[in-house]
Amino acid sequence: MEIYCDNAATTAIDPEVAQAMLPFLTTHYGNPSSGHQAGRKVKLAIDQARATVAGIIGASPDEIFFTSGATEANNLALSGTIMTYEISHVITSKIEHKAVLQTLAKHEKEGDIEISFVKLDERGNIDLYHLENLLRANPRTLISLMHGNNEIGNITDIHAISKLSQRYDAIFHTDTTQTIGKLRFDLKEMNIDFLVGSAHKFHGPKGVGFIYINKNQRIKAQILGGGQERGQRGGTENVIGIAGLAKALEIANRDLAANHNKISKLKQYFISKVSIAGIPDICYNGESKSVENSIAGILNVSFPCLSQGSIVKKLDQQGIFVSGGSACSNLTTAGSHVLNAIPCEKDKENVRFSFSKFNTFEEVDHMIRSISRIYHAEPSALLHAAASK
The missing domain is CATH 3.40.640.10 (Type I PLP-dependent aspartate aminotransferase-like (Major domain))
Incomplete structure (x- = not known):
């Protein structure tokens, strides 16, 4: 999928x-x-x-x-x-x-x-x-x-x-x-x-x-x-x-109103699902978690670092396409200039999920299951995240 x-x-x-x-x-x-x-x-x-x-x-x-x-x-x-x-x-x-x-x-x-x-x-x-x-x-x-x-x-x-x-x-x-x-x-x-x-x-x-x-x-x-x-x-x-x-x-x-309503619900659904996925110490960057103060489709999440590899790359291997920053930033190794300009936890991996009218709630469920499996396959990442809280 x-x-x-x-x-x-x-x-x-x-x-x-x-x-x-x-x-x-x-x-x-x-x-x-x-x-x-x-x-x-x-x-x-x-x-x-x-x-x-x-x-x-x-x-x-x-x-x-x-x-x-x-x-x-x-x-x-x-x-x-x-x-x-x-x-x-x-x-x-x-x-x-x-x-x-x-x-x-x-x-x-x-x-x-x-x-x-x-x-x-x-x-x-x-x-x-x-x-x-x-x-x-x-x-x-x-x-x-x-x-x-x-x-x-x-x-x-x-x-x-x-x-x-x-x-x-x-x-x-x-x-x-x-x-x-x-x-x-x-x-x-x-x-x-x-x-x-x-x-x-x-x-x-x-x-x-x-x-x-x-x-x-x-x-x-x-x-x-x-x-x-x-x-x-x-x-x-x-x-x-x-x-x-x-x-x-x-x-x-x-279709602006209908699209905004659906995409906002997709983002809120993702937030509610990832909160019970058993991954400790997740946080959100900027105003992306806010319904009122952010673009409906953009959610920037800080995840605990994996011991090996990147969650973005591991999701890519499973056919799930997300971003570690803006698309232009992916071409460099300097990291996100946006996240470097504001306070955020530097020892985490920042992942941008951005939804459209073509995304579905079933896709959100599949993404959450995939993320959960990635972290539970690496208990050391979960232990490190729990210890740092």
Whole structure:
């Protein structure tokens, strides 16, 4: 039995999405920049997709630009803002995605900016009082703070941050990769300048995303040539992906309440089951255990270390696919920069389980049984965990 429980890394394409993409793989293959009828049909599909995304998040179609994904969108927002407005100070946190942190670190190394890191509490939540103090001391700054953390699931109050950004004339960029399609947005109610999304996080295709650029902001393009996306991003549009993104977001918005309810129950069910599985000294990182303060699908659990091997690898061998951190962190041996930035028990193995609408309660039961068998096959790990309590 194979179980995929790494949906914060990527999700399966919804069958409805695959069906919506099919015509652009077969009959609607014109170049949207072409003036003939075949091109105009495809251009119309892009325009319709743009209107769909805009309508769902409360934006205008001319504020939506399609990209290759959230990484490109984050780079565009940050580098574009720094270069266009000659921003010299940026406020961020140490638990942002590396697409944000590495982009900012590059600009800092080149002498473009100074970075201030806002304080975090013991669960990884943003200290809004410290943020306001930083804004007060640094007028006309750029804020880059994510809405939902991809490893520990924490949800940041972007409404409050948008008010602070307006009060102190700051530019506000938020990485919403993990929350688009899972929480409702109305950008008419917030002072947000840049917001990003990636289709493969909400059951759409990989390799396509979007950026919202507030109509009051216009930044320098990072990819030149062709003038596509109204000059903001050169290159022939990924029409197949754009059609899939719009359909995936439409479905996610349509079924948002039902999906949220089911996924929340899956997480709570996992927590209740693992608590009686006989594995001592389990704890949860960040706000991931909280129903109110975390993304419904993300649960980050600290398990006792095994005497040999990794629980993530042992589960993988049994056909259960979870993550030891964010998918990008798995490519290095440095560990999770998110968990290193907040208090957590360093002598434990941290495992991220991330659920989707396609997971089942039966799969949770199977995962718990597998985890229990792994630990009970290594009594030394259980004894060590019990002794350390």
